[in-house]
Amino acid sequence: MLTASAVGRPAAPPSSRTAEVARRFWRNRKAALGAALLAVLVLAACLSPLVSPYPPLRPSPEDVFAPPSAQHWMGTDEIGRDVFSRVLAGARISLSVGLAASVLTLAAGVVFGLLSGYRGGWADAVIMRGVDVMLAVPTLLFALAIAAALGSALSNVVLAVGIAGVPRFTRFVRGCVLAARENVYVEAARAGGCSEARVAVRHILPNIYGPALILGTLNVGVSILTAATLSFLGMGAQPPTPEWGLILAQGRDNLQNAWWISTFPGIAIAITVLSVNLFGDGLHDALDPRLRL
Amino acid sequence: MLRFLGRRVLATVPALLGVYTLVFLVLHVLPSDPAMLISEGSASKSQLESLRHEYGLDRPLWRQYADEMGALLRGRLGRSIRYGEPVSRLIMSFLPATLELALVGLGIAVVLGIALGTLAALRPHGWIDNLSTIGALTGVSIPSFWLGLMLIFVFSLSLGWLPVTTGSGWQQLIMPAVTLGLYSTGVISRLARSSLMQTLRLDYVVTARAKGLPSRTVVLRHALRNSLIPVVTIVGVELGNLLSGTVVVETVFARPGLGRLIVDSITYRDYPALQATLLVAACGYVLANALVDISYCYLDPRIRDAQASYG
Numbered sequence: 001m002l003t004a005s006a007v008g009r010p011a012a013p014p015s016s017r018t019a020e021v022a023r024r025f026w027r028n029r030k031a032a033l034g035a036a037l038l039a040v041l042v043l044a045a046c047l048s049p050l051v052s053p054y055p056p057l058r059p060s061p062e063d064v065f066a067p068p069s070a071q072h073w074m075g076t077d078e079i080g081r082d083v084f085s086r087v088l089a090g091a092r093i094s095l096s097v098g099l100a101a102s103v104l105t106l107a108a109g110v111v112f113g114l115l116s117g118y119r120g121g122w123a124d125a126v127i128m129r130g131v132d133v134m135l136a137v138p139t140l141l142f143a144l145a146i147a148a149a150l151g152s153a154l155s156n157v158v159l160a161v162g163i164a165g166v167p168r169f170t171r172f173v174r175g176c177v178l179a180a181r182e183n184v185y186v187e188a189a190r191a192g193g194c195s196e197a198r199v200a201v202r203h204i205l206p207n208i209y210g211p212a213l214i215l216g217t218l219n220v221g222v223s224i225l226t227a228a229t230l231s232f233l234g235m236g237a238q239p240p241t242p243e244w245g246l247i248l249a250q251g252r253d254n255l256q257n258a259w260w261i262s263t264f265p266g267i268a269i270a271i272t273v274l275s276v277n278l279f280g281d282g283l284h285d286a287l288d289p290r291l292r293l
Numbered sequence: 294m295l296r297f298l299g300r301r302v303l304a305t306v307p308a309l310l311g312v313y314t315l316v317f318l319v320l321h322v323l324p325s326d327p328a329m330l331i332s333e334g335s336a337s338k339s340q341l342e343s344l345r346h347e348y349g350l351d352r353p354l355w356r357q358y359a360d361e362m363g364a365l366l367r368g369r370l371g372r373s374i375r376y377g378e379p380v381s382r383l384i385m386s387f388l389p390a391t392l393e394l395a396l397v398g399l400g401i402a403v404v405l406g407i408a409l410g411t412l413a414a415l416r417p418h419g420w421i422d423n424l425s426t427i428g429a430l431t432g433v434s435i436p437s438f439w440l441g442l443m444l445i446f447v448f449s450l451s452l453g454w455l456p457v458t459t460g461s462g463w464q465q466l467i468m469p470a471v472t473l474g475l476y477s478t479g480v481i482s483r484l485a486r487s488s489l490m491q492t493l494r495l496d497y498v499v500t501a502r503a504k505g506l507p508s509r510t511v512v513l514r515h516a517l518r519n520s521l522i523p524v525v526t527i528v529g530v531e532l533g534n535l536l537s538g539t540v541v542v543e544t545v546f547a548r549p550g551l552g553r554l555i556v557d558s559i560t561y562r563d564y565p566a567l568q569a570t571l572l573v574a575a576c577g578y579v580l581a582n583a584l585v586d587i588s589y590c591y592l593d594p595r596i597r598d599a600q601a602s603y604g
Contacts, residue, residue, distance in 0.1 A: 133311030133312055233544060256446075
C-alpha cells in the first residue's frame with residue numbers, strides 16, 4: 001500500500017490531542033446536544049438584561065396571575081411580575097452560583113487532594129480522616145448545616161454548596177495523584193533535581209487536570225440543583241431575587257390557580273442540569289483514553 | 294464471621310464521634326453568632342448576653358463540646374428551643390414517618406431500577422435500553438421539589454386521584470415515595486445494566502448457556518445474583534441521598550418527619566434540635582453503609598470466606 005511519504009509527499013502532521021478530543025466530542029450526539037443547550041443557556045444568561053421583555057422585579061397590579069399568553073410567554077406571578085423575565089434573570093444567577101461553587105470545590109479539592117496524595121504521611125492521614133467524616137454526612141444535609149450556620153444569603157449558598165462538595169472531590173483527586181506519582185516521568189523529574197513542590201505542581205497537576213475537569217463540569221449540575229434546593233427550603237436567595245428555586249417556592253401556594261409560576265422554573269432547572277450532565281459525560285467519553293481506537 | 298460483624302459495628306463508633314464533632318464545629322465555629330441567629334438579629338446587647346448565658350454559649354468552646362458530648366454519651370440530646378421538649382422524644386415521634394418514606398422510596402428505586410437495568414442489559418441499544426437511558430438522565434436532572442409539586446398538581450389538584458397530605462394508608466405515601474425514589478431509580482438502573490452486561494460475558498454464564506439451561510434461568514439464577522454486588526454498594530450510598538431527600542419531600546408534602554424537623558429547626562433557630570437531628574441522620578447513613586458491607590458476605594461467599602480466614 002502506498003503511503004504519502006512513499007510517493008514523495010510529506011506526511012500529514014499528526015492531529016493534536018485537543019483536536020482529536022474535540023472531534024470525538026462533536027461526533028457524540030448527546031454531547032453535542034448538551035453543548036448546544038448549554039450555549040443557549042449561557043447566551044440567555046449573558047443577554048438577559050437586553051432581551052428580557054419586562055424588568056424581572058417590576059410588579060404590575062393589572063396583570064396579576066395572568067396565564068401564559070403572547071404578552072407574557074410564561075404568565076405572571078402574584079404581583080404581576082413576568083415569569084419569563086424572571087426565569088431569564090434566574091439563568092444568570094443559577095449558572096453563576098453553580099459555576100462559583102464548583103470553582104470553590106475544584107480549587108479546594110485539588111489543593112487538599114494533591115497535598116494528601118503526594119505529600120502522604122501525616123498530611124494524608126489528617127486530610128483523609130477529615131474527608132471520611134465529612135462523607136458520612138449526606139451532601140445536602142452538610143450544605144444545609146453550613147447554610148444554617150452562615151445565614152440565608154446567595155453568597156452563603158455558594159460557600160455552603162462549594163464546601164459540601166470538597167470531600168468527594170478531595171478523595172477523587174487524591175486517587176488520581178496516587179496513580180500519577182508512580183509514573184516514570186515523575187521519577188525522571190525527581191532525578192533531574194526538581195523540588196517536591198515543583199514535581200507536584202509542574203508534573204503531576206497537569207496530568208490530573210483532565211479527570212478533575214470532567215468531575216468539575218459534572219459538579220456544576222449538582223451545585224445548581226443543591227443551590228436551588230437550598231433556596232426552595234428558604235436557606236438561599238431571599239425575595240425578590242429571581243432565583244429559580246425561590247421562584248418555584250413562591251409559586252407553590254398558588255399551584256391550583258397559577259401552575260405556570262412553579263412549572264417553568266422547574267423545567268429551566270431540569271434542562272440546565274441535563275445539559276451540564278450531557279456535556280460532562282461527552283467530555284468524559286472524549287477524554288477517556290480507553291475509548292480511543 | 295461474628296468477629297467481622299463486631300469489627301464492622303465498632304468501626305462506626307469513631308465515624309459517629311467524628312460526625313458529631315463536625316456538626317458541632319459547623320454550628321459553633323463558622324463566623325456566625327448562634328445567639329444572633331436565634332434572636333434573628335433583633336435583640337439588644339444585654340438580651341444577646343442573656344441568650345448566650347441561657348444556652349451556655351458564653352462557656353469556652355472546648356467546655357461546650359465536652360459538656361454536650363458528656364450529655365450525649367448519657368443519652369441526652371438536649372432540649373428543643375421551639376417545642377420545649379427533650380429532642381430525643383421529638384426524634385422518636387418523627388422518626389417512624391421518615392423511615393416509612395425512605396424505605397418505600399428505596400423499595401421503589403431498587404425494584405424498578407433492577408427491573409429496568411435487567412431489561413436494558415438483555416437488549417442493549419433496544420427501545421427499553423434507550424428509554425431507560427433517557428429516563429435515568431432525566432431522573433437525575435429533575436429537582437425533586439419540582440417533581441413533587443407537579444405530581445400534586447396533576448394527581449391531587451387536577452385529577453383528584455390521590456390525597457396530598459390528609460387521609461391515611463398507602464395512598465398518601467405513593468406520591469412522596471415516587472418523588473423520593475425517582476433519582477435513585479435512574480442511578481440503580483444504569484449500574485444494574487452495566488454490571489449485568491459484564492457478568493453475562495463471564496465464562497460460567499457461557500457454560501450455563503452451553504449446558505442448555507433456559508435463558509431465563511441463566512439470567513435470574515446465575516448472572517443476576519452475581520451482578521448485584523455493585524448495586525448493593527450503590528444502594529447504601531443512595532440511602533444517604535434518600536435521607537437527604539426526605540428533607541425536601543417532607544417539606545413539599547407537609548409530612549411530619551425528621552427532614553421536616555431539620556428545616557423547621559433551621560427556620561426557628563432551634564440549634565439543639567438541628568444538631569441532634571443531623572447527627573441521627575448521619576448515624577442512619579453510617580449504619581446503612583455498615584449493613585451494606587455486612588450484606589456482601591451473604592451475597593458473595595468468597596468475601597465471607599476471606600473475612601472468616603482474616604478474623
